[in-house]
Amino acid sequence: MWGRLKHAVTPHSHDHADAIRTADEASAVGIRAAWISLAGMGATALLQIGIVWLSGSVALLADTLHNLGHLATTIPLIIAFRLGRRSPTRRYSYGFGRAEDLVGLVIGAVIALSAGLIVWESIRALSTQRDMTHLGWVLAAAVVGAVGNEVVAVYRIRAGRRIGSAALVAEGHHARTDALTSLAVIFGVVGAWMGLPWVDPVIGLLIAAVVIGVLISSMRTVLRRLMDGVEPEILDRLEDAAATVPGVLGVSRARARWSGHRLETDLAIRVDPALSVEAGHDLAHTVDDHLHRHVPHLGPATVHIAPAAALRPEP
Template sequence: MDHHSYSHAPHEHSHHEGPSAVFRLSAATVLNIGITTAEVIGGLLSGSLALLSDALHNLSDSLSLILSAVAQKVSSRSRNRRKTFGYQRAGIVAALINSVLLIAVSVFLLQEAVVRFFNPQPVQGFIVLVTAAIGLVGNLVSALFLHHHAHESLNVRSSFLHLLADTLASGAVLIGGVVIFYTHWYWLDAGLSLAISLYIFIEVYRLLKTTVNILMQGAPQGFNIAELEAAVRKIPQVFNIHHVHVWSLDEHEQFLEAHLNLNTDLPVSQTQAVLAEVGRLVKEQFHITHSTFQVEYECCPGVGAIVEEAR
């Protein structure tokens, strides 16, 4: 008969960036709405597709920033009996929506740029220059607002990448406005719009890949389950580890579930000591913030396997 017990390694929930991040996201949103308005007016007056593309991108960013601010606030709520893992993944869901929105915008702009490239339209270079300069300064300030928190939250990072792309796009449009003003190379406007669209698409790919992996409960990037299994088996009382599941709750917390086969039928007090040792090992060497182990003395189906492979 199997003997079962559970070990819960200490884990912490980090929300230190919450209130400050919400304030910065809100400030960036106000700035972004102002930039969008200026670029729409400038784009219509000048006939610039690149400027209107940047305006549309900024509009999507404004919506994304609002979504991120709401998600950041929700994710700071404490866990309860219905949400036993808490609300940390609200930010991950927001990052996913932001990423999908960015891809949709980039595809639309790409299509419009290709059409305009083969049918260039006259553009008022001076209006483009002035409006792009306003957008550049505004986007740069907004990006600086979020830079600190971009390293701590995928949600904030997605918004930061939005604003960084906007800053680079405004810079490119500014340079394009200068060139068009002096050379009348109207095809350059469509070329810039094309480049902006491709840049957005490429930048969002890595963020989307990470976000989907978390939501699919995949193992964290670079995590080596075989190394974890080998390290745990070095503990004298452990014979085998199997049915291993590793996933991330968000970008900060990593969870582990596994079955442990012990060499001998130990009393509960000694079993707890073994579990504590295994918990410390996976936390210190593999950065697992929460671990749960089912202890067994006799074998169970799947013993000897680290992960059940799909057939």
């Protein structure tokens, strides 16, 4: 039961064919997901701003600030997707895919800023008693925020995983945190109804703690990609796919790195020393085609060939 529940709230695909394999199509999916979620979050944030102004709820203010942070980071993400579609130049010979990873850092900075504002407002509310009003509207805004953000989260996470975008997945998890924090606002409303006004700012502090947790988790992935880190399973998949091609006697080196939502890789394969240059060239193309059919999100792949007796494993 727990496994099914976890699968439901953290959608993913077991089918590698579900991954989008062309760079242009992947970027188009990312841009569309960003625009659609931007519209959904914008509508939710506008509703919450009005109710915060009427009610004075710190917990709802914290949730609203978090939503506004999402709006601020979605535009740079769209720009990064568009930059990634540009052709390489003499100055940027590897293309502009790294722009997406850099936007991940911007997203982290905005998340950290929103957490700081939430803590500041919550501490002020604890030191200065405030009377909450329009509690029914606050409760309604919390429910709308929870549903709206969860819909955006599911959409972003699914789109991000389909195209291999760490930045888009991070934004999806950020939206899911918003959904949870919107539910937390309900406790603040219940506390106010029970004559416990301190519950609202305490919920604000709890929201800030959750936001910081999301920040740490998201930035770990973004920083790993900026440092050219990949999941070891990716290298295993590359090596296994290359080794199954007839004529490949072994794989002595496999390297890969993310550039935005596309993988770049180079392999060194061992072949029969008697293989002609032309046959080796054809074999390298065959391996390249095989890798692109079996490894999701794969972009440029470089295949080096050498006689089996001459090639030695590299450190």
